[in-house]
Amino acid sequence: MNWYVVYTKPKWEKKVAEQLLQKGIDCYSPLVTQVRQWSDRKKKVEVPLFNSYVFVRLNEADRNLVFQSSGVVRYLFWLGKPAIVRDEEIDTIKKWLSAPDQYEISVSSLQVGDKVVLESGPFKSHEAVVREVNRNDNYVLLLESMGCVLKMKLRQT
Structure with a gap:
């Protein structure tokens, strides 16, 4: 199974994952906790790591069940071809x-278009292309092997 x-649909990741699980389809919708600010309070909310994406694990013949x-x-x-994500x-x-606090990625003087191999963290040994460099050490990287964009902020030590 792949x-x-x-x-x-936008903002439907959790609902879709819940429906798929009820139908017996193995799925994964990675969520991260963020602090959101309202005018009168702050609150921790779980939001999808990948907007509008849910990973499903099933046989090729069963793809239409979703x-x-x-x-x-x-x-x-x-x-x-349908994008296949490896188990790894x-x-x-x-x-x-x-363990989000356990990983640290160090980046130095990168420019748009540079190819880098990540040396630490969860995407260690993955090759990425720098797509954007913003102020305050924010980077946008394209992980070609996964076909996704990774946004990161350089952690100051």
């Missing part, structure tokens, strides 16, 4: 989310 990426759930739009395609990549995401 992991596929399902594209959902469309029985409301909120599912389509599968994500990569190079003309799902495990890496789970490992990273289970």
Whole structure:
């Protein structure tokens, strides 16, 4: 069985994952906790790590079962074929989310277009292309092997 990426309606990731689990489909929607500020209070909320994406694990022949759930739009395609995510990549995401304070990524004087190999953290040994460098040490990297964009902030030590 392979992991596929399902594209959902905006803000439907949790609902779709819940529906798929009820139908007996193995799925994973990685969530991160963020502090959100309202005018009168702050609150910790769980938000999806990947907006509008849910990972599903099923056989090729059963791929159409996900469309029985409301909120599912389509599968994500990569190079003309349904995007397949390796088990190691799902495990890496789970490992990273289970201990977010444990990993640190160091980046120095990168420019847009540079190719880098990440030396530490959950994406260790993955090659990435620098897409954007912002103020305050914010970086946007393209992880070509996974077909996704990683946004990170350099942690000051």
